[in-house]
Amino acid sequence: MKAVIAGGTGFVGKELTEELIRHGYDVTILTRNTENKKEEAHVRYVKWLSAGAKPEAALEGSDVFINLAGESINSGRWTEERKKRILSSRIAATQEIVRIMKELKQKPKVLVNASAIGIYPISETKAFTEASPAAGHGFLSNVVDTWEKEAIEADKAGIRTVLARFGVILGTEDGALPRMALPYKYGAGGKIGSGRQWMSWIHVEDVARAIRFAAEHESIEGPMNVTAPNPVRMNDLGKTLAKVLGKPHWLFVPEPALKLALGEMSTVVLDGQKVLPEKLTQNGFQFSFPLIRSALDHLYKE
Template sequence: MKVAIAGGTGFVGRAFINELLKNDHQVIILTRSLENKKETKNIRYVKWLSSHSEPEKELQDVDAFVNLAGESLNSGRWTDERKRQIIESRVSSTRETIRIMGELLRKPSVFMNASAIGCYPVSYEETFTESSNTTSESFLSKTVDVWEAEAHQAERLGIRTVMTRFGVILGKEEGALPRMALPYKLFAGGRIGSGKQWMSWIHVHDVARALLFIMEYPQMKGPVNLTSPSPERLDTLGKTLADVLHRPHWLPVPAFAIKLTLGEMSTLVLDGQRVLPEKLTAHSFTFQFPRLKEALEDIYK
């Protein structure tokens, strides 16, 4: 298949592209700048979201369109301006992918748009699946609502549309794990807040494999949770991380200190949901890393 990807140079994008190339797919990466971009037999670049760019002219034969673009949630304190940028980056990239697909004479068979499990309410007790209520007043939930509403416009074009709701993606160099691991490496790791908050995690390699699985499985559409089948409470995750890194788990960080430091962004650390990948398991997707300890051992092997 020929796959167009927006956000292909990010953490998830690079892992997904590697998985596509391993399976002999062709990749077209949408980028704002063509400078220093090296093309290969199965990778080429197309300019978008910049003046005078007309990506639709070079995407007429794509079979799948994947949008992973969006401003990072954890790269700065959530001021009003920062929150505006987070929402606008997601809406504008999704809106542009819809416009491009509308211009294509032959539509792609599938459109996959990044989303997040932040759409589900915060809870210590409930379990959420794709069929659960997503009504919440949080900034993350409202962001996902707007984001997914934009992505749904692809259905009007007769394109199978999937919202991939990412959990906390674990990888060695990027994502949340390096920040979580740093205190342990400094022998200062411990419980964060109550420690009872759920962490619905997934290994980055399983994310890439799941995206390919969804792309090639025509029955899958709508929201799909990309989380492991075994979420853990944050304190358990910390203890497991400490064990894998051969470090102590002893120094607690109180919730008020995190709120003072991060402000509203502290919800990324202090709140959580127990989210299960019901659709993936129902369609017999096999996780390479279904358990936390084996995922962390692979990352830090």
């Protein structure tokens, strides 16, 4: 099997590349700069989104396309300029992926396009599955809605399309967890805001496995929640993280202070949704880390 990954050098992309190679795939990573990339067995790099780049010429015969490209929402305060980049980077990458696939003589079997659970409404009481209306409000919800509409163009072209709605991805190399763990390491961890907001999380290894699973199972299409089956309240996550790290959970960070420090970006930690991976579980996917304690133990005690 041949897979093409946009965003293959990022946090999830690296884990996914390893997962695919372990299961016999040859992987092509789309990148703006091929000069500093060293090709390895079963991995090659093809230039895209750059002047003169025509990646489709090198991608004939590809079975699976996976789009993870887009500027991180966690790497800085959401200025108006940064919000434009967060949206435009996702739209540009998705439009180019769809264009490339349409140009190929032999169409790929599937597109797995990254998305996010931010498309669902914020709630402390409701649970959301793929059958729930995507009726969120605000910047993140609008980004995800626009992003998914671009990806669905592949479905209109006859390519099975999976919208992988990621929850909060846990890993020690990048993502939200190192930032969450930092105050605990200095003995200053504790409740954030009300502490009752839901955290729909997933271990990065299960993310990679879920993407491969979706690519290989023709019964999966449309929205697919990529979250662990046991979401937790933010305060419970903090208590568990404190236990795993052997640190106290005592400090209280009030909502106004966090909003002052992070601005609109504070919604990432102050608001949440209880999102369940119904489509994955109904299709027989087995999570390696279904519980938050097992996930954190693996990440910090391995």
